[in-house]
Structure formats: structure tokens, C-alpha cells
Amino acid sequence: MQEKRDIENREDIAQLIRAFYTHAMQDELIGTFFTEVAAINLEEHLPIMYDFWENLLFHTGSYYGGMMQKHIRLHQKKLLESQHFARWLELFEREVDRQFAGPVAEEAKTRARTIAPSMQEKLKRFYLPMTR
Numbered sequence: 001m002q003e004k005r006d007i008e009n010r011e012d013i014a015q016l017i018r019a020f021y022t023h024a025m026q027d028e029l030i031g032t033f034f035t036e037v038a039a040i041n042l043e044e045h046l047p048i049m050y051d052f053w054e055n056l057l058f059h060t061g062s063y064y065g066g067m068m069q070k071h072i073r074l075h076q077k078k079l080l081e082s083q084h085f086a087r088w089l090e091l092f093e094r095e096v097d098r099q100f101a102g103p104v105a106e107e108a109k110t111r112a113r114t115i116a117p118s119m120q121e122k123l124k125r126f127y128l129p130m131t132r
């Protein structure tokens, strides 16, 4: 078997994120957040995700924020709960491991594992039910 290499550039990130989204969008537990609750336009959404991860892993300054706001909005439409975060992380880590190995791949998983619970904590604080 060919040895896996590490995440090296934006193209690698794109490959990782595209595969992750293929699985996440079909997932029975979290799929509908993407396909129905936010009904994302993949062509617009994916490059934002590449920017986000490129900035995290390679400090490119390519992501300008607003991530929390998007998830607060989602959470107001359909509760984002622990089980959803657990599945998100499971799918993300599985995809990283399937495609890559090395310090940057480890960093990606560590960052995801750190961000997910902090996002969850913030959602509890910011939660305001929609009036309609």
C-alpha cells in the first residue's frame, strides 16, 4: 500500500473537505443540517471551508470569521446537540485518517476536537429561540 502523505496545500484541503461533505450530507444524523436546515449551496460553501482550514493549518489569513453566527442560526432552526457534534467529529477524523497522515493531519483533528466543544458551549450561551 502506498504510504499516506501529510496535508500540504489548499488542494489537499479541498480533497479532504469535499469527501467529508459527501459523507456528512448523506449522514442520517447530521445530513439534514446541510441539505435542509441550511440548504447550503455547495459551490459557494465549499470554498469558504477551504479558506477556513487553510487559515487554521497554514495561517493564510484567508478566513474572516462569522462561523459562530452561522451555527447559532442553524441551532435556532434545529438544535445542534452533543450527538451531532460527536458524529461531525467522527466523520471528519475518519476522513483525515483515510486520506492523510502526519503532523498537519494531526493538527487538523486536534483543532476540530478543540473547536467542536467550544462551539457547543457557546451555542448554549447564545441560544435564543426564534419567535417564528
Ligand code: HEM
Binding pocket: 030, 033, 034, 038, 040, 045, 048, 049, 052, 065, 066, 067, 070, 071, 074, 080, 081, 084, 085, 086, 088, 111, 112, 115, 116, 119
Ligand atoms: C454538529 C456539527 C456541525 C454541523 C451540523 C455543521 C453544519 C454546518 C452548516 C450547515 C454550515 C453552513 C451554514 C450556512 O452557510 O448557513 C456550516 C458552516 C460552517 N461550519 Fe459547521 N457544522 C458543525 C460543526 C462545525 C465544526 C466543529 C467546525 C469547525 C471545526 C465547523 C466549521 C464551519 C465553518 C468554518 C463554516 C462556514 C461559516 C461561514 O460561512 O463563514 N462546523 N456548518
